[in-house]
Amino acid sequence: xxxxxxxxxxxxxxxxxxxxxxxxxxxxxxxxxxxxxxxxxxxxxxxxxxxxxxxxxxxxxxxxxxxxxxxxxxxxxxxxxxxxxxxxxxxxxxxxxxxxxxxxxxxxxxxxxxxxxxxxxxxxxxxxxxxxxxxxxxxxxxxxxxxxxxxxxxxxxxxxxxxxxxxxxxxxxxxxxxxxxxxxxxxxxxxxxxxxxxxxxxxxxxxxxxxxxxxxxxxxxxxxxxxxxxxxxxxxxxxxxxxxxx
Amino acid sequence: xxxxxxxxxxxxxxxxxxxxxxxxxxxxxxxxxxxxxxxxxxxxxxxxxxxxxxxxxxxxxxxxxxxxxxxxxxxxxxxxxxxxxxxxxxxxxxxxxxxxxxxxxxxxxxxxxxxxxxxxxxxxxxxxxxxxxxxxxxxxxxxxxxxxxxxxxxxxxxxxxxxxxxxxxxxxxxxxxxxxxxxxxxxxxxxxxxxxxxxxxxxxxxxxxxxxxxxxxxxxxxxxxxxxxxxxxxxxxxxxxxxxxxxxxxxxxxxxxxxxxxxxxxxxxxxxxxxxxxxx
Numbered sequence: 001x002x003x004x005x006x007x008x009x010x011x012x013x014x015x016x017x018x019x020x021x022x023x024x025x026x027x028x029x030x031x032x033x034x035x036x037x038x039x040x041x042x043x044x045x046x047x048x049x050x051x052x053x054x055x056x057x058x059x060x061x062x063x064x065x066x067x068x069x070x071x072x073x074x075x076x077x078x079x080x081x082x083x084x085x086x087x088x089x090x091x092x093x094x095x096x097x098x099x100x101x102x103x104x105x106x107x108x109x110x111x112x113x114x115x116x117x118x119x120x121x122x123x124x125x126x127x128x129x130x131x132x133x134x135x136x137x138x139x140x141x142x143x144x145x146x147x148x149x150x151x152x153x154x155x156x157x158x159x160x161x162x163x164x165x166x167x168x169x170x171x172x173x174x175x176x177x178x179x180x181x182x183x184x185x186x187x188x189x190x191x192x193x194x195x196x197x198x199x200x201x202x203x204x205x206x207x208x209x210x211x212x213x214x215x216x217x218x219x220x221x222x223x224x225x226x227x228x229x230x231x232x233x234x235x236x237x238x239x240x241x242x243x244x245x246x
Numbered sequence: 247x248x249x250x251x252x253x254x255x256x257x258x259x260x261x262x263x264x265x266x267x268x269x270x271x272x273x274x275x276x277x278x279x280x281x282x283x284x285x286x287x288x289x290x291x292x293x294x295x296x297x298x299x300x301x302x303x304x305x306x307x308x309x310x311x312x313x314x315x316x317x318x319x320x321x322x323x324x325x326x327x328x329x330x331x332x333x334x335x336x337x338x339x340x341x342x343x344x345x346x347x348x349x350x351x352x353x354x355x356x357x358x359x360x361x362x363x364x365x366x367x368x369x370x371x372x373x374x375x376x377x378x379x380x381x382x383x384x385x386x387x388x389x390x391x392x393x394x395x396x397x398x399x400x401x402x403x404x405x406x407x408x409x410x411x412x413x414x415x416x417x418x419x420x421x422x423x424x425x426x427x428x429x430x431x432x433x434x435x436x437x438x439x440x441x442x443x444x445x446x447x448x449x450x451x452x453x454x455x456x457x458x459x460x461x462x463x464x465x466x467x468x469x470x471x472x473x474x475x476x477x478x479x480x481x482x483x484x485x486x487x488x489x490x491x492x493x494x495x496x497x498x499x500x501x502x503x504x505x506x507x508x509x510x511x512x513x514x515x516x517x518x519x520x521x522x523x524x525x526x
Contacts (some may be wrong), residue, residue, distance in 0.1 A: 050424035069426035075418065084286060084417060087473035094414045098426040104407045130472030150425040 002027050003066040003154060003186055004049070009058035011044040017056055018044045024205050024214045026154075028064055031180045031187045033197045033217075036207035042190045045207065046158055049188070066154060069098065072147030074157040077139070082132060088142050089127040092118055095149025110149075117145040121175065137168030144175065154186040155179065161193060173200055250498060257497045265386040266503070270489045272398035273447045274507075277459035278485030279405045280440055282478050283416045285464040291342065292330065293460040295349035296444045297453030299326040302356035309363040316445070324441040326352075331437035383451050383503050397446055401439055412436065413474050455504040459485055462511035469515075469522030488514055 002025040009022035019041025026032055036042050047053040049060065051068050062068050072095075093106055093114035100106060106114075118124045121141045126134065131142060140160060147155055160176065161169040177200045180187045191197040198204060204220040206213040212225045220226040257263045277293070284292055300323045307318035330344055405412070414422045415432045423429040447456045463485035467477045492507030499506075 050420070052420060052423055069424075071424060073421050073424045075420050078418070080286060080288065081417065083468075085468050085472055085474060085477045086413070086417060090413065090474050091417065094410065094417065094422075095425070097410060097414050097422065100410070104409065106410065128473075133472070146421070150421075 003030075003062065003064045005061040005063065007059050007061070009045075009048070009060065010056040011041055011048055011053075012056050013044070013053070015056065019207060019209050021210050022058070022207075023211070024203075026186060026188060026203075028153075028186055029180070029184050031177075031200060031202045032189070032205060033201035033203070034188065034190045034205045034207060035192065035194055035197070037192060040207045041209055042192075042207055043158070046156060046190060049156060070151040070153050072151040072153075072155045074140070074143050074147050074155065074160055076158050076162060084132060086131050087127065088118070088123060088129050088131060088134070089114070091131055091142055092123075092145045092149060095146035098150055114145075114149055117148040120148065121145045135168065136164045137171060140164070140168075140172055141175070144179075148179075148185075152183070152185060154188065157187065157189040159191060160189065161191075173197070176200070253498060254494065261388075262384055262386065263497070265388070265391045266383045267490070267493060268391055269386055269394045270383065270451065270493055270503075270507070271486050272394055273443070273451055273456075274459050274463075274485040274489040275482055276398050276401045276443045277447060277456060278463040278481045279402065279478065280436070280443060281460035281464040281485075282467070282474075282481050283412055283436060284440065284460055285468075286416050287331075288342065289331065289345070290461050291345045291349070291457070292327070292440060293444055293457035294453065295330065295345035295352075296323055296327055296441055297448045297456055298349040298353040298356070299323050300445050300448050301453065302352035302359075305356035305359040309359055319445050320442070323445050324438055327437040327441035327444075328434055331433055331440065394446060397442060401443060404435070404439060408432065408435070409478075417474075452504045455507055458508040458511055459489070462508075462515055463488065466511075466515045466518040469518040470525065484511075484514055484518075 004026040006022055006024050010017050010020040011022065012018040018039075022041075022045070024032075034042055034045065044053065048055050050071060050073055060068075093111060095117075096106060096110040096113055099110055115124070118127060121144055123138065123141050123145060126138060126142070131139065134142065144155075144160075155176075157176065161172050164172060176187060176189065179185045180200075189197060189201070198217060198220070201217050203215065204213060204217055204226070205211060206220070206225055213220055213223055215223070258267075284290065300319050303319040303322040304315055306322075307315040310318070312318050326348060330348065411422075411427065411432050414427060415429050415436075419429045419433070422432075444453075444456055447459070451459075463481040464477070466484050467480035471477045471480050488511045489507050492510040493503060495501060495510065496503045496506040
């Protein structure tokens with residue numbers, strides 16, 4: 001049973017289709033990289049997976065104990081957030097909000113979850129710092145920790161390295177890879193940074209209004225589409241940290 | 247000095263001054279609590295916009311000879327608030343433009359209706375008192391005060407109960423929605439409370455002051471404090487401080503109440519901006 005199965009999905013707004021014929025499956029522990037240029041329907045696909053927009057036709061099935069509301073989401077930064085006065089601690093624990101129901105305050109257990117996730121991402125020392133004063137890489141770690149508070153099953157990352165410098169970018173990819181390998185968290189990452197993103201992925205979905213390719217990374221690299229876009233990506237092989245540890 | 251204290255003491259013994267202080271403080275408290283979220287959501291002008299809508303509704307109520315104007319004003323303003331705040335994300339016309347349109351449009355129609363159909367001889371004075379609250383805060387009845395106390399208690403209670411949800415929805419609506427928080431419902435809740443506060447406060451203190459009470463305390467607090475909780479607490483305190491100081495000044499110097507409060511808020515903002523720069 002797969003976590004997500006998309007069947008003949010047509011995406012768009014108000015009857016205007018942006019992308020169609022989308023078929024793919026995501027299994028527990030996969031690292032799916034969704035590639036495509038701007039306007040290829042990536043953002044719409046994200047919003048549809050998250051349930052923020054409805055597909056025009058086709059269906060998304062959730063399975064393997066994953067429900068539609070259990071996708072941790074790492075959004076792109078918004079204008080509002082750039083000067084938002086909030087401490088790291090306040091933001092991370094807000095990921096626990098979907099557990100508290102009508103209770104007005106966080107329980108000790110929820111605060112513990114928030115602390116664990118901050119520890120995991122190495123931002124415990126930043127807890128009292130103001131979000132707007134952090135570096136781009138640190139901000140992304142904060143939002144990742146928040147997403148992990150919401151769910152430990154699946155993370156959906158929207159251009160997680162946009163605006164980061166090369167060092168922070170490399171670190172971010174390592175962190176995400178570690179979450180996937182060590183903690184078995186399913187990753188769906190949207191990116192147009194083909195060279196850097198593909199080496200870590202297990203599967204690739206290449207969108208261009210229609211899917212040009214869906215399959216494993218190894219097949220993608222051999223495919224005509226992949227040959228064009230990702231030929232040099234093979235040169236980058238990720239550090240297999242998880243394997244070294246075992 | 248003794249003179250000042252005895253003047254103040256004299257004024258404070260009048261019930262109408264006491265009423266004005268109670269209502270002023272409560273309205274300031276509610277407006278500043280909402281203000282933090284509204285300013286961060288880029289809805290600073292909502293106070294202006296909605297009070298102009300309420301003014302338009304008031305004009306309609308006047309020509310229809312409705313005895314209790316609130317019956318007309320509240321639903322229309324709540325509706326406008328829901329349209330503005332509820333559909334913020336994928337609306338055809340984005341936040342600031344939508345507010346500006348609605349605000350100017352409602353003001354124009356309200357003025358048009360009033361000047362055409364109103365029996366009053368001095369329409370521009372009526373309009374002026376609606377906008378600036380001229381003397382209305384000094385003519386409150388005991389019923390006004392009780393209505394205000396009950397409403398403020400409700401607003402503050404809602405704010406405390408939903409504090410964490412309001413934070414999440416303000417910081418990142420999409421994330422909240424995606425992880426199963428009913429972000430839309432909370433947006434509507436914020437919209438309805440905002441409309442209630444604005445309509446009531448407009449009657450009491452005028453629309454200029456409402457806008458100022460929403461914007462200034464929140465912005466001043468944001469200069470200095472770095473967490474949402476501290477900003478909220480500080481904004482509430484500053485708002486009450488500014489209102490009381492402004493009222494005392496207006497009593498002692500016989501200046502207009504609303505304008506005095508806003509002036510004090512501006513000074514507080516300047517002071518906090520300097521502190522913010524110095525702390526950096």
